[in-house]
Amino acid sequence: MGKKVKKEVEAPPKDVFDPLNFESKKTGTVVLMLKSDEEEVLAKACEAIYRFADKCEENKLMLLELGAMESLIRLINHEEKMVKRYACMAFGVMAGHADVRRYLRKTDAIPSAIQLLGDEDDVCNEFASLFLSHMSGDFSSKLSIGQSEGVEPLINLLASPDPDVQKNSLQAICNLVQDFQSRTAVRELGGIPSLLESLKSEYAVIQGLGLSTLASVTQDGESRAVVRENEGLELLVDFLGNKDYDDLHVHALSVLSNCLEDTESLDDIRSTGGLERLLSFATEASTSPEVQANTARALSRAAKNVENGKILHEQEAEKTLITMTGSESDIVRIAACQAIATLSNNLAAKDAFGKSEGIPPLINLLSAENPMVREAATLALANLTLTNTNNANEVLTSGGVEQLLSLLQFNKESVVINSAACLVNMAQDITIRNDIFKRGIVASLTEPLKSKSPRVQSKIAQAVSTFMAGAEARSEICQHGGLEPLVQLLKSGDADVRRNASCALLMCCADPPTAAAISKLGGLEILQEINSSEQRCNNFSVAAFEKLLDSNLPAKYSLTGRLASHNIITDGFYDAGQLRPESKFFSLDEISKQEVNQKRPILLVNCKATDVVKSQDDSSEKGSRVSSKASYTRRKKKDKEALMREEAERIRAEKEDGVYHPPVDTVLQSYFDNVTKYILPMPSTREQIVALAQFVVDKMGGEIDRGKMSDFSWELHIAELKYDLKSNIIPIGKIQYGIHYHRALLYKVLADKIGVPCSLVRGEYNRAWNEVTIAASLEKGAARYPPTRYIIDLMHDTGKLIRTDSPEAVQYKSI
Secondary structure (H helix, E strand, C coil): CCCCCCCCCCCCCCCCCCCCCCCCCCHHHHHHHCCCCCHHHHHHHHHHHHHHHCCCHHHHHHHHHCCHHHHHHHHCCCCCHHHHHHHHHHHHHHCCCHHHHHHHCCCCHHHHHHHHCCCCCHHHHHHHHHHHHHHCCCHHHHHHHHHCCCHHHHHHHHHCCCHHHHHHHHHHHHHHCCCHHHHHHHHHCCHHHHHHHHHHCCCHHHHHHHHHHHHHHCCCHHHHHHHHHCCHHHHHHHHHHCHHHHHHHHHHHHHHHHHCCCHHHHHHHHHCCHHHHHHHHHCCCCCCHHHHHHHHHHHHHHHCCHHHHHHHHHCCHHHHHHHHCCCCCHHHHHHHHHHHHHHCCCHHHHHHHHHCCCHHHHHHHCCCCCHHHHHHHHHHHHHHCCCCHHHHHHHHHCCHHHHHHHHCCCCCHHHHHHHHHHHHHHCCCHHHHHHHHHCCHHHHHHCHHHCCCHHHHHHHHHHHHHHCCCHHHHHHHHHCCCHHHHHHHHHCCCHHHHHHHHHHHHHHCCCHHHHHHHHHCCHHHHHHHHHCCCCCCCHHHHHHHHHHHHCCHHHHHHHHCEECCCCCCCCCEEECCCCCCCCCCCCHHHHHCCCCCCCCCEEEECCCCCCHHHHHHHHCCCCCCCCCHHHHHHHHHHHHHHHHHHHHHHHHHHHHHCCCCCCCCHHHHHHHHHHHHHHCCCCCHHHHHHHHHHHHHHHCCCCCCCCCHHHCCHHHHHHHHHHHHCCCEEEHHHCCCCCHHHHHHHHHHHHHHHCCCCEEEECCCCCEEEEEEECCCCCCCCCCCCCEEEEECCCCCCCCEEECCCHHHHHHHHC
């Protein structure tokens, strides 16, 4: 046998490091390994970091502080497959921490991750999309993803067979479409068909994300059109009909609700029988309350479109909603009532609710324990009764008025507002309004007038104006103390509150006693202040102020300088002189307490005048009394004695109660007697006007030649009267020497007494005049002209009628 030859082992090169199996339990050491040039080391280090980071949030933060992210960003695009895979895995998991994301936003990590999408390695796709799903929650990151064209590769990944890739991509897209620009990008890049396809997935999480994304995307009209084109409506209805997807039906209804805003979508779903299926599905006992409520909300959104309302009415959606109001679930009842309120904007549907016995169920809900149910029910009733007398009658006959009245005191402002709105709507029919009034509406409105809510204040004030059409109602609001809070609403900073409060006061001013009460509460001054501001005044405040002035003629004449022919002066009137619009108007009692001064006197009208009608009736009494001179003298003597007793009683009462009692003007009484006896019987108005002018001029010192005013000592006469009376208030009958404003006032007083239409106008520098309107001649064959307005000359040429549009009228007013 041959001898064995021993083989020599070749020694390794001196410059090569022997293989080393290395184990480390220090995180910092592993992070340092990420900077190695050896691919095997890098792969193992990335894998270790992935597993460490996936354990808890604290580990992610530690790795960030040790600087691991800088190396991972570099390694996700490594040439070696395993290094790249594990780096992507660690990279995607690390992005789950908020501090890590904050750091990454300052780097170019997002473009690097987008480059990984569509990689041949599904693991890289999974974790790159996971990274983007984390980052896409922030607005600046959404912007970066859009600018880096990351939407399209994410959409492409929806077709991936890997469910994790689909889920992460959907999550990222779902976050992105919260921004409207990304919604447009998803539509333009053809993402909607892929989103619809995700509804067929066997994984509920993917279906849920797909529905959530579609709910955002379909807020855009063009996107809804794409859904229709891809038969998405039928897919959604089928999805709702699948009991296996019960937990996702709410999300599907959100998408369908968006789509049904378009008439094309509703018409499309009706033509395929989907709408009928949807309505029947909503009332099925097995359907969850949340799904039923969302179905009602979808119908409500659809009904906001006029054409959609017609389609829903044709499909008898009213019956479905009425059925839903009987649900035991509050959220279903609330949603059904809100849908009824919206659908009732369609007139045919509004009638259908009344005819289908939809009113009684709503009235039953007014007593529900849940305030939100009451709110929704009152809103539905308010909309159903708007311009619909049949529904209003149905509410009345079903006992709804009593419950609505009680809800005016409810502690939820929207319930009060809706209840008041319903009552106002019903009151448009006078018969129903009277019925509501008899049930105590005025007393029920008083308390909510004191609410602190401007919305409640505005609506309740509107209700007050609606129900103040009758004298009895106006009397009631005074009795229940409703005027004071109503007047205080005029001070509100809310324009609607001021406007409705002004309107309510305008209605209340129809009765003189109520108007006087409003003035006493300061309503006149507040309205005066409001109207002085261009920003705060409104048409109702102006009208209410004028109406109040019509019941307070002294204030009207002082503030406006004019009394119209229909403003009849009666006892208690006084001329306090011209006041500025913002000035306070003092009562006669306040003026009486002022010391005698050198200012213009206050002219008082107050006497026990004999009524014209009474005089005429006395002349035609049965028995034809004989008016002898002796009997007339005895009657005058008795009248004088009676007036003296009244004057003594007035002075005594004034001393006792401290309240000013105006004296009876006996001279003015005699003027009344004379004009009634001699001027009233005259055959024509023109003759009465001229004769009355002559009478006034005679009683006020006669005619005054032009340029001779300084010789007419009227000022001394007035001063003597103020001294004798020890008062700034002078009865008009005591003035024997008067000028323009004395004579014009006396003329107006006497003209009102005998029924001669006459206005009183104040000018400047103690000027005042009367204006009358005289019709054209009615003689046969005479030319017909419109009535003409004239100024009556009471100073220089007694009884002369001066056309108001003539130069002579301008001269009379100024000289």
